[in-house]
Amino acid sequence: MKLKYLIIYSLITALTVSAQAKKTKLLVGIVVDQMRYDYLEKYYNDFGKSGFKRLLKNGTNFTNCEINYIPSVTAAGHASIYTGTTPFYHGIISNNWIERSENFDLVNNCSTIKVPKIKTAEGISKTNSPDRLLSSTIGDQIRLNNFGKSKVYSISIKNRSAIMPAGKGANAAFWFDDETGKFISSFYYLEKLPEWLISFNNSGLIEKYCNIEWNLFKPQSIYSKLPEDNSRYEADVFNEGRTSFPHSLENVETKYKYSKFTHTPWGNQILIDLAKKLLVEENLGKGKYLDHLAISFSSPDKIGHDYGPQSYEVKDTYLRLDEQIADLLSFLDKQVGNDKYILFLTADHGGMENITHLKDMNFDTGVLENTNFFKKLTQYLKNTFGTEKIIKTRFTRNIYLDYHVLDSLNLKRESVEAKIKHYLLNNVPEIADVYTRTELNKMTAGRENSNLILNGYNKRRSGDILYSLKPHYLNWEKKYGTQHGSGHSYDTHIPLLFYGNIFPAKTYNKKVYVVDIAATIADVLGILKPSNCIGIPLVKRK
Numbered sequence: 001m002k003l004k005y006l007i008i009y010s011l012i013t014a015l016t017v018s019a020q021a022k023k024t025k026l027l028v029g030i031v032v033d034q035m036r037y038d039y040l041e042k043y044y045n046d047f048g049k050s051g052f053k054r055l056l057k058n059g060t061n062f063t064n065c066e067i068n069y070i071p072s073v074t075a076a077g078h079a080s081i082y083t084g085t086t087p088f089y090h091g092i093i094s095n096n097w098i099e100r101s102e103n104f105d106l107v108n109n110c111s112t113i114k115v116p117k118i119k120t121a122e123g124i125s126k127t128n129s130p131d132r133l134l135s136s137t138i139g140d141q142i143r144l145n146n147f148g149k150s151k152v153y154s155i156s157i158k159n160r161s162a163i164m165p166a167g168k169g170a171n172a173a174f175w176f177d178d179e180t181g182k183f184i185s186s187f188y189y190l191e192k193l194p195e196w197l198i199s200f201n202n203s204g205l206i207e208k209y210c211n212i213e214w215n216l217f218k219p220q221s222i223y224s225k226l227p228e229d230n231s232r233y234e235a236d237v238f239n240e241g242r243t244s245f246p247h248s249l250e251n252v253e254t255k256y257k258y259s260k261f262t263h264t265p266w267g268n269q270i271l272i273d274l275a276k277k278l279l280v281e282e283n284l285g286k287g288k289y290l291d292h293l294a295i296s297f298s299s300p301d302k303i304g305h306d307y308g309p310q311s312y313e314v315k316d317t318y319l320r321l322d323e324q325i326a327d328l329l330s331f332l333d334k335q336v337g338n339d340k341y342i343l344f345l346t347a348d349h350g351g352m353e354n355i356t357h358l359k360d361m362n363f364d365t366g367v368l369e370n371t372n373f374f375k376k377l378t379q380y381l382k383n384t385f386g387t388e389k390i391i392k393t394r395f396t397r398n399i400y401l402d403y404h405v406l407d408s409l410n411l412k413r414e415s416v417e418a419k420i421k422h423y424l425l426n427n428v429p430e431i432a433d434v435y436t437r438t439e440l441n442k443m444t445a446g447r448e449n450s451n452l453i454l455n456g457y458n459k460r461r462s463g464d465i466l467y468s469l470k471p472h473y474l475n476w477e478k479k480y481g482t483q484h485g486s487g488h489s490y491d492t493h494i495p496l497l498f499y500g501n502i503f504p505a506k507t508y509n510k511k512v513y514v515v516d517i518a519a520t521i522a523d524v525l526g527i528l529k530p531s532n533c534i535g536i537p538l539v540k541r542k
């Protein structure tokens with residue numbers, strides 16, 4: 001008897017769950033470029049009620065989400081969020097890398113591998129596409145689930161932040177062109193821009209935003225706990241002879257106007273405007289099938305690079321973003337319906353404290369490329385093997401061996417790799433860890449962050465010797481603002497919020513990983529997860 005009731009009860013529950021999941025008409029993915037987890041805590045009291053706080057109070061908040069690979073950079077971050085896997089599988093090992101199969105050229109993560117010899121319409125790029133992404137994304141799975149009847153769009157200021165989330169099967173990715181001040185796309189998705197986007201581009205919005213003076217959004221007292229506004233740790237981005245408020249594009253050379261525009265909070269605003277326009281014009285969340293919109297805010301990254309985590313400018317950007325997100329949420333409530341969309345918010349990486357600031361505070365810090373470590377390594381190779389030509393080339397954290405030279409000298413790759421590793425670990429104090437290709441090829445990437453170099457390594461694309469740096473060390477000089485890319489907490493600890501009627505209002509402090517996002521979304525939607533997803537679902541739908 002009891003069993004019978006249990007079965008009936010389970011059936012009813014299952015039906016309710018699937019009915020609720022079916023009701024979801026739109027998935028919104030939000031990435032805030034360079035948003036560290038601590039910003040949610042640090043600015044909490046100064047946020048309004050309807051932005052981040054609405055997501056935090058009503059959604060599921062993971063306070064301990066980590067990026068589980070090196071390098072923590074934008075292209076790898078966006079690819080990992082949406083594919084649920086790491087560069088080991090999705091292949092986006094950085095923003096740029098040396099490509100062995102293309103004559104050791106330095107290639108861009110979203111550059112087209114074979115640029116087609118075609119004439120394209122205005123605003124359609126031939127040189128950008130998702131060619132190099134090796135795994136499917138959550139958007140791809142949504143489209144595959146119903147023969148492409150779902151609509152999937154991705155928008156950002158940066159091309160990589162629009163293209164990586166879109167995956168291979170999206171309707172389109174749109175991003176901001178620094179030269180023209182217009183949103184553009186790729187031949188990969190479209191022959192020409194939709195009419196609504198052309199009219200959005202020609203609406204004069206960009207000129208309006210370029211002419212706004214950037215003043216503090218809230219009263220001065222809200223910012224007073226921060227250090228000096230006119231700080232020597234910040235860059236004078238807009239040629240103003242100071243680094244303090246107010247800022248404007250007045251002194252910026254015309255040819256840099258649109259690119260410098262993206263270094264202001266109006267870079268976020270124009271994306272909100274575009275999101276609203278796209279939602280309406282493409283009728284997202286209003287059809288029979290689940291649609292998906294990916295939005296990535298790039299300006300917080302640019303402003304962070306300019307001014308650093310302790311600046312008035314970064315705080316101001318987040319206080320404004322809070323309002324901008326509140327505005328987007330209330331628009332979604334009206335346009336799609338509060339119970340018909342689900343959303344996640346996360347970041348592609350964090351950022352380090354300003355390096356000069358760290359030095360001033362007596363931290364152990366430094367810049368690897370300011371030392372002559374590579375010259376010394378070359379000398380060591382010359383002494384050991386009679387030639388330095390053993391190294392073909394190198395690029396941030398990756399050293400590539402010349403296999404032809406090794407063969408001609410009858411040298412085994414494995415032993416040369418091991419010698420270089422031994423040298424680096426014993427002679428270069430800035431370096432924390434070194435792995436060789438031979439070592440890494442014996443291992444497989446995993447969900448956890450036990451080997452960040454391995455998780456960020458790709459057999460075809462990475463170098464032969466990979467290294468990481470000690471905390472608070474940088475590869476390249478970056479005097480002002482911040483930098484990121486490491487496997488240390490300041491770069492890897494990111495926010496993770498899920499919101500929507502199928503997510504419980506709960507906060508978890510267990511350790512979870514960036515790769516779990518796609519796994520969770522696939523699970524709550526009841527669809528197949530992306531092709532190389534190594535994450536696990538974090539939430540049971542309500």
Ligand SMILES: [Zn+2]
Binds near residue numbers: 302305
């Ligand atoms: Zn960045």
